[in-house]
Amino acid sequence: MAIEYTLAMVKPDAVSKGSTWHIIQDIASSGLKPVAVRMTRLSKEQAKTFYAVHAGKKFFEGLTDFMSSGPIVALVLEGESAIPKYRELMGSTDSKKAAPGTLRQKFGTDVSQNAVHGSDSPENVRREAGFFFSGTELAVLGISIDAIGATVPPAAPSAPAAPAATPANPVKR
Numbered sequence: 001m002a003i004e005y006t007l008a009m010v011k012p013d014a015v016s017k018g019s020t021w022h023i024i025q026d027i028a029s030s031g032l033k034p035v036a037v038r039m040t041r042l043s044k045e046q047a048k049t050f051y052a053v054h055a056g057k058k059f060f061e062g063l064t065d066f067m068s069s070g071p072i073v074a075l076v077l078e079g080e081s082a083i084p085k086y087r088e089l090m091g092s093t094d095s096k097k098a099a100p101g102t103l104r105q106k107f108g109t110d111v112s113q114n115a116v117h118g119s120d121s122p123e124n125v126r127r128e129a130g131f132f133f134s135g136t137e138l139a140v141l142g143i144s145i146d147a148i149g150a151t152v153p154p155a156a157p158s159a160p161a162a163p164a165a166t167p168a169n170p171v172k173r
C-alpha cells in the first residue's frame with residue numbers, strides 16, 4: 001500500500017457551470033482524499049507557465065486563454081496510486097471520447113473544455129502543487145513537501161501501547 005499525492009484542478013468551464021462540488025464528490029467517492037484546496041484565477045502568464053510543456057503547439061494560445069478565463073479550483077489529492085487513479089477517474093483528454101462515468105465525460109464538453117486537470121507524473125505533481133501551494137502551507141496541512149511527488153512509504157508500525165496504568169484500587173491479595 002503506497003500512499004501518493006497528485007495535483008488536480010477544476011477548470012474554468014466546470015467552475016462556471018457550478019460543477020466543482022459534484023466533481024469533488026466523485027473524487028471522494030473514488031477513494032481519493034482532498035488534503036489541500038485553493039480557489040483562484042490564473043493570469044494568462046501563469047497559465048502559460050503552468051502549461052509550458054505545450055508551448056508552441058497549435059492549441060497553446062486557446063488553452064492558455066481558456067485557463068485564464070475564469071476561476072479554477074486546485075486540489076492536492078492523497079490516496080493509493082493517486083496519480084494513475086485520478087487520471088483514470090478523469091478519463092481521456094477529449095470529453096467527447098471519454099468513457100462513461102469519467103469526470104471529463106460527465107462535466108466537460110470537448111478536447112479543450114474538458115473540466116479537469118490531473119498531473120501525469122511525480123515530477124509534475126511536485127511542480128504543479130508548488131504552483132498553487134507553498135511548502136509552508138502544505139506543512140501546516142500536514143503534508144510534507146518531501147512527500148509531494150513521491151510515494152510515501154506505509155507508516156511505521158505504531159509504538160507498543162504504554163503499559164496499562166495501575167488501577168486506582170488494585171485488588172489486594
Ligand code: UDP
Nearest residue numbers: 059062063092093111112113114117118120
Ligand atoms: N488541449 C486542447 N486541444 C488539444 C489537446 C489538448 O485544447 O488538441 C488542452 C486540454 O484542455 C488538455 C490540455 O490542453 O487538458 C493539456 O493537454 P494534454 O495533452 O496534457 O492532456 P491532459 O493531460 O490534460 O489529458
Ligand code: MG
Nearest residue numbers: 117118119120
Ligand atoms: Mg497533460
